[in-house]
Amino acid sequence: MPDCLYRMARPEDVRVVHLDSFMAVYHRSSGLTHLITAPAPEILVTLGEAGMTFNALRESLADAYELGDLDDAALTARLDELVSAGLVSTA
Amino acid sequence: MMSDDTQNDPPNDPARGATSRRALMLGAVGATAIVSIRPALAQTAASVVTCEIPVPDPGRAGNYIAADGSLVPPGTQGAFAPAGRPFKGQDVKVALGGGGQLPGTSYEQNRAYTNYIRRLQSGTSGFTCFASLQMPRG
Numbered sequence: 001m002p003d004c005l006y007r008m009a010r011p012e013d014v015r016v017v018h019l020d021s022f023m024a025v026y027h028r029s030s031g032l033t034h035l036i037t038a039p040a041p042e043i044l045v046t047l048g049e050a051g052m053t054f055n056a057l058r059e060s061l062a063d064a065y066e067l068g069d070l071d072d073a074a075l076t077a078r079l080d081e082l083v084s085a086g087l088v089s090t091a
Numbered sequence: 092m093m094s095d096d097t098q099n100d101p102p103n104d105p106a107r108g109a110t111s112r113r114a115l116m117l118g119a120v121g122a123t124a125i126v127s128i129r130p131a132l133a134q135t136a137a138s139v140v141t142c143e144i145p146v147p148d149p150g151r152a153g154n155y156i157a158a159d160g161s162l163v164p165p166g167t168q169g170a171f172a173p174a175g176r177p178f179k180g181q182d183v184k185v186a187l188g189g190g191g192q193l194p195g196t197s198y199e200q201n202r203a204y205t206n207y208i209r210r211l212q213s214g215t216s217g218f219t220c221f222a223s224l225q226m227p228r229g
Contacts, residue, residue, distance in 0.1 A: 033128040039115050040124040065115035074117040081125045 005091045006079060007051030008044045014087065027086050034085050039065075043078055044087060051091070054079070143177035144217030146204050158199065160206025171200045177217070183208060184224045 015026040022037040082088035154162040155170035192201035211218045
């Protein structure tokens with residue numbers, strides 16, 4: 001799905017608490033709480049509610065951060081995790 | 092409601108205000124950046140709609156259900172044959188709340204079945220589902 005759009009979950013669907021080195025995200029519809037750590041919060045913020053394609057996300061991350069290991073497979077793995085948790089939707 | 096809840100804000104941009112680009116590692120493919128916690132209660136709440144209640148309990152399959160919900164020998168006059176398939180939690184919730192009848196039941200049959208469900212005891216198949224229907228939902 002190279003052109004599919006990845007979007008962060010809607011703010012009303014999650015409750016976010018910032019903790020020291022990670023973030024606790026309560027996902028209302030599943031009743032699950034996810035403890036997420038870098039780079040997951042950064043990916044969520046970059047995607048935003050508007051969402052973006054995989055390639056746009058990769059470019060945005062590379063612009064905003066000094067990526068030590070930019071790797072499509074790793075970014076795909078991180079995105080897949082977020083999608084499985086319901087914190088990112090695809091369209 | 093949400094505007095005065097500072098903890099409910101969307102994630103703040105970690106890069107905001109940074110004078111230089113922050114280092115970020117994507118991690119290995121096999122690594123994980125997410126740990127999910129599933130409290131037992133949350134799991135119960137999430138499964139309320141899809142959990143099932145057999146009428147009667149498989150341990151007492153074959154028994155008929157009397158009007159008051161008690162189990163009686165098969166063929167007892169005025170009692171109803173077992174339900175063909177378990178009822179969904181959501182259907183039971185509606186029936187118990189008086190908002191409708193259990194699917195495929197007559198008025199009297201529905202009353203007998205719901206009386207049976209109300210009398211479910213801990214350890215009986217369907218009790219956990221019934222109990223979770225009673226819990227107030229947030």
